[in-house]
Every structure is written in C-alpha cells, then in structure tokens.
Amino acid sequence: MQDQWREIMNKKMQFPPDLIAAIQEGNVILISKLLMTMDGILRQLDDSEDRLWREALNLSIRLGSEDTIVALLQGVKFDFRQIHEALLVAVDTNQPRVVKRLLDRLDQEKGVGNKKVDVRSFSLAIFDHSIDDSQFAPGVTPLTLACQKDLYEIVIMLTNKGHVIPWPHTISCTCLECQNGRQYDLLKFSLSRINTYRGIASRAYLSIASEDAMLSAFRLSTELRKLSKKEPEFKPQYLSLEQLCQEFAVELLGMCRNQSEVTTILNNYDEDSDNELDEQTFEEGIPNLARLRLAVNYNQKQFVTHPICQQVLSSIWCGNLSGWRGSNTAWKLLVSTGIFLTMPFLCLIYWIAPKSKIGKTLKVPVIKFLLHSASYMWFIIILLGESITMELYRHDFASRKQNLLQNSIHMVWVVGFFWFECKEVWIEGVQTYLRDWWNIMDMTVLSMYLASFTLRVMIMLKGYILCQGPDAVNECTYFTEAERQDWHQEDPQLISEVLFAVTSMVSFTRLAYILPAHESLGTLQISIGKMIDDMMRFMFILMIIGTAFLCGINNVYVPYVNTPYLGRFNETFRFLFWTMFGVVNQNYVDMPEYLLAEFVGRVLYGIYTLVIVIVLLNMLIAMITNSFQKIEDDADVEWKFARSKLYLSYFREGLTMPVPFNIIPSPKSLFYLLRAIFKKLCCCCSAKPPNYPPIASMSNLNNNGKPEDSHVPYRLQVIKALVQRYIESARREFEETKRKDVGNRITELSKVVGRLHSEMKHIHEKLQPTSTKHEDNDMLRRYIAGAKNNFKGFDNKAAIRGGTDCLPDKRETDGVTPEEDTEEDGSPVLVHTFSPTHSESSGDTGVDSQTGAESQSPE
Numbered sequence: 001m002q003d004q005w006r007e008i009m010n011k012k013m014q015f016p017p018d019l020i021a022a023i024q025e026g027n028v029i030l031i032s033k034l035l036m037t038m039d040g041i042l043r044q045l046d047d048s049e050d051r052l053w054r055e056a057l058n059l060s061i062r063l064g065s066e067d068t069i070v071a072l073l074q075g076v077k078f079d080f081r082q083i084h085e086a087l088l089v090a091v092d093t094n095q096p097r098v099v100k101r102l103l104d105r106l107d108q109e110k111g112v113g114n115k116k117v118d119v120r121s122f123s124l125a126i127f128d129h130s131i132d133d134s135q136f137a138p139g140v141t142p143l144t145l146a147c148q149k150d151l152y153e154i155v156i157m158l159t160n161k162g163h164v165i166p167w168p169h170t171i172s173c174t175c176l177e178c179q180n181g182r183q184y185d186l187l188k189f190s191l192s193r194i195n196t197y198r199g200i201a202s203r204a205y206l207s208i209a210s211e212d213a214m215l216s217a218f219r220l221s222t223e224l225r226k227l228s229k230k231e232p233e234f235k236p237q238y239l240s241l242e243q244l245c246q247e248f249a250v251e252l253l254g255m256c257r258n259q260s261e262v263t264t265i266l267n268n269y270d271e272d273s274d275n276e277l278d279e280q281t282f283e284e285g286i287p288n289l290a291r292l293r294l295a296v297n298y299n300q301k302q303f304v305t306h307p308i309c310q311q312v313l314s315s316i317w318c319g320n321l322s323g324w325r326g327s328n329t330a331w332k333l334l335v336s337t338g339i340f341l342t343m344p345f346l347c348l349i350y351w352i353a354p355k356s357k358i359g360k361t362l363k364v365p366v367i368k369f370l371l372h373s374a375s376y377m378w379f380i381i382i383l384l385g386e387s388i389t390m391e392l393y394r395h396d397f398a399s400r401k402q403n404l405l406q407n408s409i410h411m412v413w414v415v416g417f418f419w420f421e422c423k424e425v426w427i428e429g430v431q432t433y434l435r436d437w438w439n440i441m442d443m444t445v446l447s448m449y450l451a452s453f454t455l456r457v458m459i460m461l462k463g464y465i466l467c468q469g470p471d472a473v474n475e476c477t478y479f480t481e482a483e484r485q486d487w488h489q490e491d492p493q494l495i496s497e498v499l500f501a502v503t504s505m506v507s508f509t510r511l512a513y514i515l516p517a518h519e520s521l522g523t524l525q526i527s528i529g530k531m532i533d534d535m536m537r538f539m540f541i542l543m544i545i546g547t548a549f550l551c552g553i554n555n556v557y558v559p560y561v562n563t564p565y566l567g568r569f570n571e572t573f574r575f576l577f578w579t580m581f582g583v584v585n586q587n588y589v590d591m592p593e594y595l596l597a598e599f600v601g602r603v604l605y606g607i608y609t610l611v612i613v614i615v616l617l618n619m620l621i622a623m624i625t626n627s628f629q630k631i632e633d634d635a636d637v638e639w640k641f642a643r644s645k646l647y648l649s650y651f652r653e654g655l656t657m658p659v660p661f662n663i664i665p666s667p668k669s670l671f672y673l674l675r676a677i678f679k680k681l682c683c684c685c686s687a688k689p690p691n692y693p694p695i696a697s698m699s700n701l702n703n704n705g706k707p708e709d710s711h712v713p714y715r716l717q718v719i720k721a722l723v724q725r726y727i728e729s730a731r732r733e734f735e736e737t738k739r740k741d742v743g744n745r746i747t748e749l750s751k752v753v754g755r756l757h758s759e760m761k762h763i764h765e766k767l768q769p770t771s772t773k774h775e776d777n778d779m780l781r782r783y784i785a786g787a788k789n790n791f792k793g794f795d796n797k798a799a800i801r802g803g804t805d806c807l808p809d810k811r812e813t814d815g816v817t818p819e820e821d822t823e824e825d826g827s828p829v830l831v832h833t834f835s836p837t838h839s840e841s842s843g844d845t846g847v848d849s850q851t852g853a854e855s856q857s858p859e
Contacts, residue, residue, distance in 0.1 A: 031075075087142040147200075148199055262308055297432065305636070382410050386406070389406050411449070416659030419662060436645075441510070452503065455492040530630075550576055557597070566601075586605075
C-alpha cells in the first residue's frame with residue numbers, strides 16, 4: 001500500500017516551472033532542490049509532463065553542463081523514450097562523455113548485458129506517437145545519427161554496447177512488421193527506411209561495422225542502385241547514397257602505401273580466397289585481379305578508373321615491353337602490321353615452343369590483343385573475298401550449282417570462334433559471361449553462321465539422297481536443277497542466304513570492340529552506344545504514335561476501292577514510313593471525287609507530318625546530343641572504364657592462340673591436361689601460402705611498438721590498416737577545418753575591432769575635442785586587450801558548450817562584473833561597454849565574448 005501511495009502522489013506532482021531557468025543558469029543546487037521529493041525517491045513522470053521533462057534534459061545536454069545532467073538523471077526516473085531522444089541530442093551535439101553516461105543509465109535500467117532490448121526498442125520507435133514532436137526524423141536512432149555525422153568515437157561506443165543498424169527488408173516484403181509499419185503510417189515507414197540506409201551507407205558504419213569495408217561498399221552501392229529503380233519516388237536519395245559508397249571505396253583505395261597492399265586488395269575477392277594461392281595468379285604470372293573484376297561487374301567506375309587501378313592495369317598490359325607505352329603511334333602501327341602479316345608463323349612458333357622467348361612475348365596481353373585483332377582482320381578480309389567471289393560467279397550462286405568451298409572458308413574461323421567462346425564460358429562462368437553484351441552478340445552471330453552453313457549442307461544432302469531413289473523424281477529435280485523463280489518462299493537456301501548477309505554485316509560492326517584501346521575512338525564508340533540506347537527508347541514512342549496514324553489514315557481510304565495507293569495496310573505503312581525521310585509523293589492523299597474524305601486525309605497527314613517530322617525527330621536529335629554531351633563531359637572516366645574491361649578480357653590463363661589456330665590441340669594443352677589428372681589423383685601438390693610483409697597498425701602493435709604475429713588473414717590486415725588510416729585522415733581533416741573556422745572567426749573579430757575603433761575614435765573626438773592622443777590610444781589598447789582576454793580558450797569553450805550562448809558569465813560567479821576586466825597591471829579593461837551600442841544596431845558579423853558565436857556589427 002505504501003509503494004502504491006508513493007506512485008500515486010508522484011504522478012500528481014507537476015513540472016517545476018523554475019527548472020528550465022535553473023538549467024539555463026547552470027545552478028545545480030537549485031535544480032537538486034526542485035527535484036527533491038519528500039520521501040527521497042526518484043520523480044515519476046506523467047504523460048502530460050513528458051514533453052517538458054524531455055526539453056529539460058535536452059537543454060542541459062545542449063548546454064554541455066554535465067553536473068546538470070547528473071542531477072537530472074539522479075532526481076528523475078526517465079523512461080526509454082526520453083533517454084532515446086536525449087541520446088540523439090548528445091550525438092547531434094557530438095558529446096561522447098554524455099553519450100557514455102546515458103548508455104550507462106540505460107544499462108542500469110534494463111540490466112547490464114541486456115543489449116538486445118535496446119536495439120529492439122529503437123527499431124519500434126516508429127510506433128511512438130511522441131516521436132512526432134521530436135526534432136529528429138522517424139527511423140533515426142543514435143547509431144544511425146552518429147553514422148550520418150561520421151562521429152567515429154560515438155559509433156565505436158555504441159557498437160561496443162551492442163547497437164546495430166538492422167538491415168531493411170525488401171520492398172516487396174510481406175512480413176508482419178512491414179505490414180504494420182505501412183498500415184500505421186506509410187510516410188513514416190518510408191522515411192524510416194531511407195534514414196536506415198543513410199546510416200548503413202555512411203563512411204563511419206562501413207568502416208567500423210564491416211569486416212571488409214571495401215567489399216561492403218561495392219555490394220551496398222549495387223543494392224542502392226537497384227532500389228533507385230524500384231522506388232523512383234526516392235531515387236535522388238538512393239543515388240546520392242550510392243555515390244557516397246563509391247567515393248568511400250575510392251578513398252580506401254587511395255590509402256594504399258605500397259605495391260604489396262595494392263596487389264592484395266585487387267587480387268582478393270572475399271574471405272574464401274585468402275589461403276588459395278592458385279587463385280592469386282594465373283599460370284602465366286598475371287594476377288587474377290578478382291576484386292577489380294568484381295568492381296567492373298558492379299559498375300564501380302570511379303574505383304576502376306582510379307590512378308592506382310589504371311597503373312596496375314597498364315603495367316600488366318605492357319608486361320616486360322616497357323618501351324611500348326612510350327612509343328609513338330607510327331611505331332605501334334608498324335608493329336601491328338608486322339604481327340598481321342606474320343601471324344601464321346608466330347602461331348606456329350608458339351605451338352611448338354610456348355616457353356621460348358618469342359612464345360613468352362606472345363603471352364604479353366598487348367601482343368595477345370594484337371594477335372587476336374590480326375586474326376579477326378583476316379576473317380573480315382575472307383568475308384570480303386567471298387562476297388567478291390559470289391559476284392564473279394553470280395549465275396552459279398543463283399542456282400543449285402553453287403560450290404561450298406568458294407564461300408565457306410570463313411567457317412574455319414567460325415568454328416575457331418565458337419571454340420574460343422566455349423573456353424571463355426568455362427573460364428569465367430556462365431553468369432559472368434552473360435553480363436557482357438558483346439558475348440551475347442558473339443554467340444548470336446556464330447549461331448546464325450552455323451545455321452546458314454547447316455541449311456546449305458542440308459540442301460546438298462537432301463538433293464543427293466532424293467536422287468538415289470526412283471520414286472522422288474520431282475523432289476530431286478527441285479533440289480538439284482530448279483531455277484530460283486520456281487523456289488518456295490520458305491526454301492532453305494533463301495533463308496541461308498539471308499542469314500549469311502545479316503551475319504556478314506554484323507561481323508564488320510564487331511570491330512567496334514577493339515576501339516576502346518584508343519582514347520578518341522573509344523570515347524566515340526561509347527557515345528554511339530549511348531545514342532543507340534536512346535534511339536531504342538525513342539522507337540517505342542514512335543511506334544505508338546505511328547501505329548495510331550497508320551490505323552487512322554488507312555481507315556479513311558479503305559472504303560474507296562479506286563484509290564491507287566492508300567487503303568491497303570502495307571501500302572499505307574510504307575507511305576508513312578518514307579514520309580519521315582521526305583522521299584514520298586504528297587499527292588497520294590488526294591482524292592478529288594470525295595471532298596470530305598480528302599479533307600480528313602489531308603488533315604491527318606498534316607498532323608502526322610507535324611508530330612513525327614518536326615516534333616519527334618527533333619526530340620530524338622536533342623536526346624542524342626544530350627547523351628553525347630554527357631559522355632564528353634565525363635569522357636576520361638567512361639573511356640578508362642571501357643578500356644579496363646577490354647584489358648581484363650585478355651588477362652586470362654590460356655586463350656593465347658588466335659582463331660583458327662586454337663582448334664588444333666597443342667602440346668602445352670596436353671601437358672596441362674595430364675598434370676590436372678595427376679593432381680586430381682595424387683592430391684600431393686599443395687602450394688605454400690605467400691609470405692606477405694606484416695602490416696603495422698594500432699591494433700597489432702605490441703608493447704615495444706613492433707608488429708606482433710597475428711592469425712588474421714593478410715587481406716583483412718590490409719583492409720583494417722586502410723580503414724584506420726582513413727579514420728585518422730578524416731579526424732585530421734576535421735581538426736584542420738575546425739582550426740580554419742576558428743581562424744576565420746578571429747579574422748572577423750579583428751575586422752570588427754578595427755571598425756569599432758574608428759567609430760569610437762570619431763565619437764570620442766566629437767564628445768571630447770580637447771582629449772589628448774595618448775588617452776585615445778590608452779582606451780583602444782584596453783579595449784583590444786579585453787577582447788583578447790575574452791577570446792582566450794575559445795576552442796575549448798566551443799567544444800564543451802556546443803556553441804551556445806546560454807551559459808552564465810564565469811566572471812559573475814567570481815565577483816567580476818561583465819562590464820570590466822583587469823589586465824596584468826591591474827588597470828581595468830572595458831569589455832561590453834560598446835557592444836550593445838554598435839552590435840545590435842548594425843548588420844555586420846562579430847563574435848560574442850562568451851561563446852564565440854557570431855553576432856552583428858556595423859558595416
């Protein structure tokens with residue numbers, strides 16, 4: 001009964017009205033008296049007083065008075081919601097000591113070690129009605145706020161206490177928590193989701209909460225890019241966070257200090273590849289660059305085009321040919337021509353002696369690239385030769401008597417290309433292979449080549465088989481002697497010829513794959529690809545509008561049978577299609593016998609011309625121009641990213657022999673096959689892990705300051721060292737910015753003092769014309785000395801007090817009035833005598849003598 005009576009009495013107690021004033025004054029004694037109860041228990045809070053008590057605690061935190069905070073926490077029993085908001089205020093004002101005190105208070109309330117309760121309570125804060133009165137957005141927890149502000153010390157403190165940022169559910173999630181959140185308040189649910197991603201994508205959270213911060217940044221960047229498409233209403237927010245993740249990965253890469261760290265970062269994919277030496281480098285000594293390939297797959301353009309990555313790629317690309325990069329274009333063209341002419345002999349040498357000097361040179365990626373390009377150029381020349389041959393023997397190719405040998409030499413290259421693509425799928429995997437549109441195009445073209453050749457062979461075999469039997473005379477005659485005008489529309493030879501014509505055209509466009517090797521041509525190729533993408537999207541709109549006018553104009557002329565041109569669907573389509581290019585006769589729409597139909601037809605045709613020719617085509621030109629300008633504005637990044645993909649395609653084990661020489665099995669391939677079988681059977685060839693140098697960091701140094709042995713994988717050691725360097729760099733940058741800000745404030749104060757001196761001198765001359773010059777200088781000296789004394793310790797005060805001007809003047813508590821101070825010689829120095837007169841009546845910026853906050857002073 002006594003405990004219940006105390007609870008009832010405490011709930012009836014009202015909020016002390018003098019408490020806010022006592023907190024502003026920092027009067028701890030008065031605060032303790034106001035919080036004191038008759039029975040000495042903690043003050044319980046009523047719901048009607050909740051907002052007032054929150055403001056009291058938040059005000060004391062913003063003022064930075066730890067004694068006041070301790071008095072409030074000792075005298076009042078704050079619930080979790082009030083501690084939650086107080087933590088947000090302490091994080092917002094960057095006060096780690098206050099955050100620690102509040103976390104300790106939570107541990108006292110809910111038991112030490114019970115960390116899951118706090119995290120769960122934070123995640124359920126969206127259902128709290130009182131959060132609508134808070135100054136913080138829904139979904140913002142102390143950890144997310146600290147991460148958004150990159151407060152590393154507070155983030156470490158919170159994560160050590162067990163606070164985490166729960167990963168948001170997918171957009172289409174139908175769990176009970178997501179359903180309740182949407183039904184309770186859809187806007188608050190969406191804002192909570194965005195704020196959660198802001199905390200996860202912050203540099204502080206990625207640095208501290210992730211074991212591999214760089215890999216986490218890659219994956220989070222890709223997820224945010226997908227979310228920007230799934231939630232277009234928040235697309236700018238997601239794209240900004242995605243850009244933040246990319247920049248963080250680039251900044252981590254910039255923390256590397258030696259080639260060993262760069263090699264470790266770019267070669268390792270994840271924790272599964274730490275102890276596998278076979279995955280570190282290929283057989284030919286070329287690093288696998290697993291993480292760089294992952295960055296290309298994740299479209300991390302800033303990371304891939306970083307100078308460190310480009311330097312690694314260029315060094316591997318040229319290999320031991322150090323003079324290739326510095327040579328001029330004429331020398332490169334001469335070498336390329338020599339490789340083109342001597343390609344069969346070079347391939348023969350590599351087939352016989354792959355370990356010879358010439359064989360090792362052919363393994364260099366740039367030479368391998370020139371060798372494969374030369375092979376493709378020979379393929380193009382053969383296609384041209386076959387086209388000329390078909391023209392010379394035109395009558396034979398128009399009949400069934402065509403010779404397969406005359407136009408099937410290219411099939412040797414086609415078989416080689418097909419085997420090359422199969423090996424590429426085996427090396428990279430199906431998923432990685434299909435990510436590249438060039439690979440899909442290659443497989444399509446090769447399939448069409450094989451289909452065309454198969455149809456021609458099928459015709460010859462069918463004619464030969466049918467002619468062997470006496471019952472199929474007509475079929476034998478059709479497949480052996482029939483003229484072209486007697487063939488069926490679905491004749492296999494017609495289909496084969498069409499497929500060969502299309503694939504020949506596409507084969508020439510495949511040369512655009514090698515253009516990124518050159519800067520100017522590569523940028524142009526990227527621009528053309530982007531223009532084609534814009535044109536495909538434009539064709540969808542054009543198809544809708546064109547179909548509408550096609551149906552309308554065709555329906556006008558259908559009932560009139562005597563119209564020679566329009567009224568038939570295919571004729572109307574052809575008429576409207578060529579109208580876009582201005583190569584048709586406008587008299588097609590004339591029909592003088594029927595004035596109404598002619599008038600409607602002319603109006604529809606005029607509107608079609610206006611919409612298609614003037615509006616849509618000009619819009620297409622504007623879209624293409626805009627895309628070209630975007631590529632040109634970021635040409636360096638786009639070209640380097642495309643060139644990196646080209647380089648990586650030649651950084652593979654094998655695939656040195658170009659087409660069609662790769663069809664012939666080499667002694668090297670047989671040796672590799674036998675060695676693989678031997679390893680599979682014996683399992684005795686285990687590679688030793690590489691001996692990497694130790695990484696010196698703050699966490700693996702012993703008492704003597706020397707690196708100690710650690711069982712942590714070398715990749716994680718490098719990542720941890722990069723993160724520590726990044727955090728230290730961020731702290732130094734913050735301190736430098738802070739010092740610059742203080743210096744700017746001092747400069748502004750000097751300007752204000754100078755202006756006040758001139759005005760004071762002018763007023764003093766008017767009021768006391770008989771005053772001596774010595775007295776004026778003495779007054780000015782006292783004023784400047786007082787300003788300097790007030791500005792001493794500004795940096796510490798600003799950090800402790802949070803930049804507020806609500807604290808009482810320390811000199812008042814020491815018995816010194818705010819109007820005067822004393823110098824070392826005991827002479828009084830005016831401090832605030834002239835501030836009200838000039839500061840409040842002007843619009844220039846000055847500095848308050850108590851907090852260093854900016855005030856106003858005259859121009």
